[in-house]
Each structure stands twice: as C-alpha cells, then as structure tokens.
Amino acid sequence: MAIPYLSSFKVEDLHFDRKNPRLAEFSKEDKTSDEEILRLLWEVMAVDEIVLSIAASGFFPHEQLIVIEEKNGKEQKLVVVEGNRRLAAVKAILEPNLIEGLLNERVVLNVSSAIKQTLHELPAIKVSSREEAWRFIGFKHINGAAKWSSYAKAQYIAQIHKEFGIPLKEIALQIGDTNQTVQKLYQSYRVIQQAEEKRVFNTADVLGSRLFFSHLFTGLSYEGIQKYLQIQKENIDYPIPDNKLEDLGEFLVWLFGSKFRKISPIVQSQNPDLRRLDAVLKNTEATILLKDGSPLIYAYEVSQPKKDIFEQSLVAAKKELQKANSYSSITYDGSLEALQIAGDVAELADALYEFMEKRFTEQQKQNDGPKKRVTS
Missing domain, CATH: 1.10.287 (Helix Hairpins)
Incomplete structure (x- = not known):
C-alpha cells in the first residue's frame, strides 16, 4: 500500500466525487458533469458560506482535501473524496460564470485578487484507494461542521460495509455514532435498496428535489409500520419479506410521492403525519381506506x-x-x-350543548339512583 502524502494539486485537475453520498438524495445520475455538480452543491450545501470564509481568511492549508486517482470514463482523474464543498467554493471563485444565476452568486466578488492568486493550487492528501480514504475521513467527514443528512450517512455506511467488508460496529466507532444508530441507518437504507432491486420503487421517481430519508428512518421504528411491513429485524440485509414488497413500494410512495404517477406524499412532516400513518396501519379498516385513496386525515380518524x-x-x-x-x-x-x-x-354549538347537557343529566341520575329515606 502506498504511503499517503500531502501535496499541492492544480484546481483544474481536481474533480468532484460522483459517488459522494451527500449528492445521492438530490441526484441519481453518475454521469453528471462537474459543472452540474458545482451548481448542485452551491444550491443545497451552503457553499457560499465557505466562499465568505475564504474571502476573509484565505484557504486554510490545514484543511487539506483528500484525493484518489481513479478512472472516470476513459481517463484517469484526481477525484476529491473529502472536501467537495471547499473545491466547489474555490472553483466558483476562480470561474464565477459557473454559478451564474444562482442565489448569492455575488459573494464571490468579495474575494480579493491577492487571495485568488493563492487558490490555483490546493493542498491535498493523496491516498491509494477509497478503502484507505474512508479511515482518513472518519468522524470529521460525517459529523463535522457541515453534518451529513441521515440519507447520505446511511449510503456511506452501506458503501463502506459492502465494498470493503468493514463490520458495522467498526464503522460506528470510526464515525462517532452508536452501533445501534449505524445498524438502523444501514437497515433503513437496505429497505430502499430492496424496493429498487425488486422494481417496486425508484428513488429517481421521488416527487420533489430530494428524498426525505429521515421519514423512513424514523418510521421504521414505529410499531404499526413495523408490523405492516413485517420487518425482519434479524435479517438486516433483507429486512422486508418477499410477500410484503408490493406493500413496501406503496408505503414508500406514501412517504416520498411519485413524479411519474403525479402522486404527492401523504407524509409532509413527521409530526403529525408520520405518527398518523403509523396509527392508520394499526387498523385494518383505516388501512384499506388509505390504500383506496382516502386522505390520511380521514383514515386516521377512522383508526381512532x-x-x-x-x-x-x-x-x-x-x-x-x-x-x-x-x-x-x-x-x-x-x-x-x-x-x-x-x-x-x-346554532350548532347550542344543539351540541343541549344534547350533551341532557346526556350529562341522565348520567347523573343513573349514578345517584333512587332517593332513599335517611334513617339512623
């Protein structure tokens, strides 16, 4: 194994990581260009904040990137596996036209010419493989200042576990999460993979700009949802039995919607929608109504x-x-x-009150019973 070393690399030679788990919830296209990835990072990952930091203090040399050399198409390219946001900030500063028309695009104008001159090469540690890189990344990469979403974290855990055979317990220690959390993240991600493998769901069909994985991660801990999907907790790689895969596909559409079928997700927020869905799935009649197209709130009322x-x-x-x-x-x-x-x-209030008062009076009479003579 080659010894990792710190060096400087030309910005023009550095490329974004198309396998970056943080991009997974926004884009499924591995062939996305560097320019498209830059614009995506700018729009959803607060790259402008890094630009402001660079404008004030320059690029901190101790915040080096981590790069690997791997095949991208027909060419060998230097891919940044740690530091894509920082690379995006620098590329935007050097070529402002790449972010033309985006929110806060003018912040790049705050960077002085003197600082710009220092940005044409960036410090980076070059490692020999992604397997080696993940240990360098560790806690900082996932639980650093710009924390990863639960979906990005789950995909990263699954990637490391599958490609390099790293036990989930060891991954938990490395990234600073509990073993239980890592197990749940992995299982939730496998639920989505199962659905895609069996063609009952497609993440590219999600309605909206991103997949709200936290709805699934949280929902799978609820009793009603667990029983409805017949979650096999002991089978972490294939948590959903084959006979429930069709129901899984429908459940994921309830969570995430469908662009192709023009269906909006019925879960807009975890509270109250996700809890209402859990309550519905505990009740057979309410579940049938929901599957037949009744609104969640109506099915929920039936379940209560x-x-x-x-x-x-x-x-x-x-x-x-x-x-x-x-x-x-x-x-x-x-x-x-x-x-x-x-x-x-x-009128409605009066009628309701009269009925309730009458019922209350009748109840009081029943409780008191017939009056009896008081004797000593």
Missing part, C-alpha cells in the same frame, strides 16, 4: 377511538372560535355573510 375524535374536535373548535373572537373587533366589517356563518356556528 370515536371518543378521542369527539373530544379532540371539541378542543379544536374551541381553539378556532377563540382565534375568530380575538380578531372580530378589528376585522369584522359588518358583512352579512360572515354574520350568517357565525349564526350557523352558534
């Missing part, structure tokens, strides 16, 4: 005890009426339409 829905509705109605009342003195302009709506609300 009727008493809970009744009491929650009362609380919600009170809250909304309090809000309307607080605005009435400054916004009500005397319109008949608004007054009629308020009248309808009042």
Whole structure:
C-alpha cells in the first residue's frame, strides 16, 4: 500500500466525487458533469458560506482535501473524496460564470485578487484507494461542521460495509455514532435498496428535489409500520419479506410521492403525519381506506377511538372560535355573510350543548339512583 502524502494539486485537475453520498438524495445520475455538480452543491450545501470564509481568511492549508486517482470514463482523474464543498467554493471563485444565476452568486466578488492568486493550487492528501480514504475521513467527514443528512450517512455506511467488508460496529466507532444508530441507518437504507432491486420503487421517481430519508428512518421504528411491513429485524440485509414488497413500494410512495404517477406524499412532516400513518396501519379498516385513496386525515380518524375524535374536535373548535373572537373587533366589517356563518356556528354549538347537557343529566341520575329515606 502506498504511503499517503500531502501535496499541492492544480484546481483544474481536481474533480468532484460522483459517488459522494451527500449528492445521492438530490441526484441519481453518475454521469453528471462537474459543472452540474458545482451548481448542485452551491444550491443545497451552503457553499457560499465557505466562499465568505475564504474571502476573509484565505484557504486554510490545514484543511487539506483528500484525493484518489481513479478512472472516470476513459481517463484517469484526481477525484476529491473529502472536501467537495471547499473545491466547489474555490472553483466558483476562480470561474464565477459557473454559478451564474444562482442565489448569492455575488459573494464571490468579495474575494480579493491577492487571495485568488493563492487558490490555483490546493493542498491535498493523496491516498491509494477509497478503502484507505474512508479511515482518513472518519468522524470529521460525517459529523463535522457541515453534518451529513441521515440519507447520505446511511449510503456511506452501506458503501463502506459492502465494498470493503468493514463490520458495522467498526464503522460506528470510526464515525462517532452508536452501533445501534449505524445498524438502523444501514437497515433503513437496505429497505430502499430492496424496493429498487425488486422494481417496486425508484428513488429517481421521488416527487420533489430530494428524498426525505429521515421519514423512513424514523418510521421504521414505529410499531404499526413495523408490523405492516413485517420487518425482519434479524435479517438486516433483507429486512422486508418477499410477500410484503408490493406493500413496501406503496408505503414508500406514501412517504416520498411519485413524479411519474403525479402522486404527492401523504407524509409532509413527521409530526403529525408520520405518527398518523403509523396509527392508520394499526387498523385494518383505516388501512384499506388509505390504500383506496382516502386522505390520511380521514383514515386516521377512522383508526381512532370515536371518543378521542369527539373530544379532540371539541378542543379544536374551541381553539378556532377563540382565534375568530380575538380578531372580530378589528376585522369584522359588518358583512352579512360572515354574520350568517357565525349564526350557523352558534346554532350548532347550542344543539351540541343541549344534547350533551341532557346526556350529562341522565348520567347523573343513573349514578345517584333512587332517593332513599335517611334513617339512623
């Protein structure tokens, strides 16, 4: 194995890493050009903040890149496996036209000519392979100042485990996470891979600009979702049994949507949507309604005890009426339409209160029972 060494490399000879897990949730195309990757990094990974740092203090020599030489197409190229954001910042400073039209593009104009002159070559450690590189990267690469998303971290863990045979426990020690967290991240990533391998889901079909992997990572810890998908906790590489793969594909569309089918994800946030989905999947009737296209909120109400829905509705109605009342003195302009709506609300409230009062009185009588003569 060659000994890693620190040297300087021309910026024009350094290329972005198309296997960078941090790009996976935004792009599935391995043939993406360096220019496209630069624009993507600028848009989603706050490269402009690094530009401002360089403008103020220059490029810190102790923040060297890590590079490997590997085949890219027909050529051998120097690929940056650690420091893609910093490389993007420098390339943008040297060639501002590469980020033309993007948000905060003008920050590159803050970099002085003197600093620009120092940026044509960058310090980097050259290693012989990705297997060697991952140990150099370790904690800093994943849990550093610009922390990775859960999806990027999961993909990186899977990549290291599969390609180099590194045990998950050892990866956990190296990146500074607990063994349990690494196991869960890996299992969640394998769920997506299983779905893609069996062609019941495609990450390129996700609706929106990114895949919100944290919804899946969190959801797989919920009891209702675990039972619905029949998660095999002991089989970390193939957590979903074959008979549940079709359900898995549909479940992932609920989480992430589908561009091709023009379906929006029903989970917009983990709270309350993900918990509501978990509750629905615990109830057979509610699950059938959801699979038939009913809105999540309706299926959720069906899954809940009727008493809970009744009491929650009362609380919600009170809250909304309090809000309307607080605005009435400054916004009500005397319109008949608004007054009629308020009248309808009042009639509904009166009818509801009369019914509840009657039921309450009847209950009290039953509890008290017939009056008896008091004797000594």
